[in-house]
Amino acid sequence: MQKPIIMFDMDGTLLDLAFDDLIWNHKLPERHAETHQCTLEQSQNILKAFYQQHNHTLCWYSSKYWTEKVGVDVLQLQYEHKDKIAPRVGCFELLKQLTQQGYRCWLLTNADCAGLKLKLENVDLSPYFEVMISSEEIGYSKEFVEFWQILQKQHPFDPKYACLVDDTAPVLKGAENFGIQHLITITQPSSLRAARHALELEYPAIHDLTELLPILSHLENKDVDVKTA
Incomplete structure (x- = not known):
C-alpha cells in the first residue's frame, strides 16, 4: 500500500x-x-x-x-x-518522524487565515507541511462535504489513501461522508479539560500524537480501514 x-x-x-x-x-x-x-x-x-x-x-x-x-x-x-499558544504532547516528535519516513503532511484548519497566521508565528509548524489550508480560503468549514470536494480539486488526492487526524467529530463525519478512509480523533484536545474516554468516542482515538506512528505502520502493512479495525 x-x-x-x-x-x-x-x-x-x-x-x-x-x-x-x-x-x-x-x-x-x-x-x-x-x-x-x-x-x-x-x-x-x-x-x-x-x-x-x-x-x-x-x-x-x-x-x-x-x-x-x-x-x-x-x-x-x-x-x-x-x-499561551502551545503544541500538544508529541506534536514535533511526530512531525519530525513523519518527515523522516517520507510521509506527505497537510494542515487543514477551520481557523481563519488571520488565526492560522497567528498560530504559525508562535508555533512554527510550516516546515513539516506541503499544504496548509484555512477553511476560509475554501469557503466551507471542514464539517461540510463541499470543503473536501473543493480541496480535492485544488490539491488532487485519493481519499482511499488519506488519513485525517482531528479532534472534532462533525469534521471527521464530513470527511467520512466524502470518502476519506482513515479517521483518527484526539482524547484530550485541551489540557485544561479532562481527557475523553476513547471507548465513548465515535472514532479511534489517540492521546499522545506519537501514538499515530504504529497505526500508520499497521496501515502500510495491511490494507485495512482504520475506522473498522
Whole structure:
C-alpha cells in the first residue's frame, strides 16, 4: 500500500486547545463585559447564545465576524495572549518522524487565515507541511462535504489513501461522508479539560500524537480501514 497523505487539524490536534478555551470562554466574556458595561454572567450568556447559533459554520471560526458581532477586537485579544499558544504532547516528535519516513503532511484548519497566521508565528509548524489550508480560503468549514470536494480539486488526492487526524467529530463525519478512509480523533484536545474516554468516542482515538506512528505502520502493512479495525 502506498503511504497515505496525513491530514492534520491544528487547534486541539497539533496545538493545545487550552488557548482557544482561554480566549473564547474566559477572556472574550471579560472584555465584552468591560466594553458593554454589563456583568460577566450577562456577557457569558450573550456569547453562549451567539456561539450556539453559529456553531460549525464558517462564521463561527471568523475573528472578523465575531469582532463585528460582539464589538470586541477578537484578533487583538488573541495577540494579547499569544504566549499561551502551545503544541500538544508529541506534536514535533511526530512531525519530525513523519518527515523522516517520507510521509506527505497537510494542515487543514477551520481557523481563519488571520488565526492560522497567528498560530504559525508562535508555533512554527510550516516546515513539516506541503499544504496548509484555512477553511476560509475554501469557503466551507471542514464539517461540510463541499470543503473536501473543493480541496480535492485544488490539491488532487485519493481519499482511499488519506488519513485525517482531528479532534472534532462533525469534521471527521464530513470527511467520512466524502470518502476519506482513515479517521483518527484526539482524547484530550485541551489540557485544561479532562481527557475523553476513547471507548465513548465515535472514532479511534489517540492521546499522545506519537501514538499515530504504529497505526500508520499497521496501515502500510495491511490494507485495512482504520475506522473498522
